[in-house]
Amino acid sequence: MAFWDFLRPLTQQAIEIDFYTRIIVFVLSAAMFAVSLLAFRKSKSRKLMFVSIAFFLFALKWAFKIADLFISPGEFFHRAAENLVELLILASLFIAIFKK
Numbered sequence: 001m002a003f004w005d006f007l008r009p010l011t012q013q014a015i016e017i018d019f020y021t022r023i024i025v026f027v028l029s030a031a032m033f034a035v036s037l038l039a040f041r042k043s044k045s046r047k048l049m050f051v052s053i054a055f056f057l058f059a060l061k062w063a064f065k066i067a068d069l070f071i072s073p074g075e076f077f078h079r080a081a082e083n084l085v086e087l088l089i090l091a092s093l094f095i096a097i098f099k100k
Helices: 003-016 018-043 046-069 077-100
Strands: none
Touching: 003 018, 018 046, 046 077
16 A cells, blocks of 8 residues: 555545536636736736736636636646646746835
């Protein structure tokens, strides 16, 4: 028995609710994008602009992950493309934190 075998039931449960999890994460990230965009429009802060970009990319990534379920499961939004989007999200947040 491997050390990580205790995680198998949890993994199976996560697989069973994957579709709903994707929808929830997409809705929450889109809502965070909307809130950050409203905050940016009010304050015109460049930092908030980069935070808004990060949440937009996050919502876009999850929209693609949902589309991936219907268009071509596992092939529409390749893992390498997801990694690139995550890199852009992190870069946006990095700029937002360290921008003067």
